[in-house]
Amino acid sequence: MRVTAKICGLSTPETLDAAIRGGASHIGLNFYAPSPRYVSFALAERLAARVPGHVARVGIFVDPDDDLLDRAIAAGQLDVIQLHGATPSRTAAIRTRFARETWAAIAVKTRTDLDGARAYATAADRLLYDAKTPAGAALPGGMGVRFDWALLDGFRHPLPWALSGGLDLTNVTAAIRQTRATLVDVSSGVETAAGVKDVDKITAFLKALAA
Numbered sequence: 001m002r003v004t005a006k007i008c009g010l011s012t013p014e015t016l017d018a019a020i021r022g023g024a025s026h027i028g029l030n031f032y033a034p035s036p037r038y039v040s041f042a043l044a045e046r047l048a049a050r051v052p053g054h055v056a057r058v059g060i061f062v063d064p065d066d067d068l069l070d071r072a073i074a075a076g077q078l079d080v081i082q083l084h085g086a087t088p089s090r091t092a093a094i095r096t097r098f099a100r101e102t103w104a105a106i107a108v109k110t111r112t113d114l115d116g117a118r119a120y121a122t123a124a125d126r127l128l129y130d131a132k133t134p135a136g137a138a139l140p141g142g143m144g145v146r147f148d149w150a151l152l153d154g155f156r157h158p159l160p161w162a163l164s165g166g167l168d169l170t171n172v173t174a175a176i177r178q179t180r181a182t183l184v185d186v187s188s189g190v191e192t193a194a195g196v197k198d199v200d201k202i203t204a205f206l207k208a209l210a211a
């Protein structure tokens with residue numbers, strides 16, 4: 001079973017290049033201003049220009065308006081729109097309007113949260129099962145929080161999906177073994193501090209998938 005990865009929240013050429021060199025299938029550019037991984041349109045443009053055609057550029061958004069999407073898609077040459085906090089109907093509208101592969105992030109803590117994924121069955125192209133961050137947390141993602149992977153046992157996935165939330169070099173192999181994920185997503189697990197990606201951590205994480 002081949003497993004691929006999205007390295008999320010990249011904001012420097014060096015770490016972006018490490019993700020590409022290491023074999024990431026997707027790279028994530030974060031357009032949510034409060035995030036420590038936020039990239040301006042100008043920076044997104046420079047980073048996107050380094051990404052070869054076989055690697056998908058994913059834009060990360062929290063309930064974005066159309067203007068932000070328009071500008072980010074152009075700057076980041078986005079192939080994929082990843083939405084946090086968008087309702088199924090807003091997700092469907094974005095997918096239709098922007099004609100891009102669209103991912104719905106599902107914030108998971110309980111089985112009920114997971115069941116909520118079904119509402120996106122006709123609205124999105126892929127689900128990103130991410131851990132629900134604690135109440136009052138500054139961000140809805142990128143906080144290194146893990147959910148109970150056993151919740152996925154026997155779950156009938158309504159769409160292709162990816163596993164996210166608290167993954168790192170120490171647990172990604174077990175996560176894949178347990179959930180049978182074929183696409184994993186990581187952000188803080190390949191950082192030395194919030195928003196500071198690390199070339200060696202990215203390389204080691206991707207190498208673990210190839211082993």
Ligand SMILES: O=C(O)c1ccccc1NCC(=O)[C@H](O)[C@H](O)COP(=O)(O)O
Binds near residue numbers: 061130
């Ligand atoms: O990473 C962020 O700063 C972020 C902010 C707002 C919404 C989403 C965000 N990240 C989305 C991702 O796809 C992360 O990779 C995902 O939440 C996993 O993060 P981590 O647990 O740190 O690996």
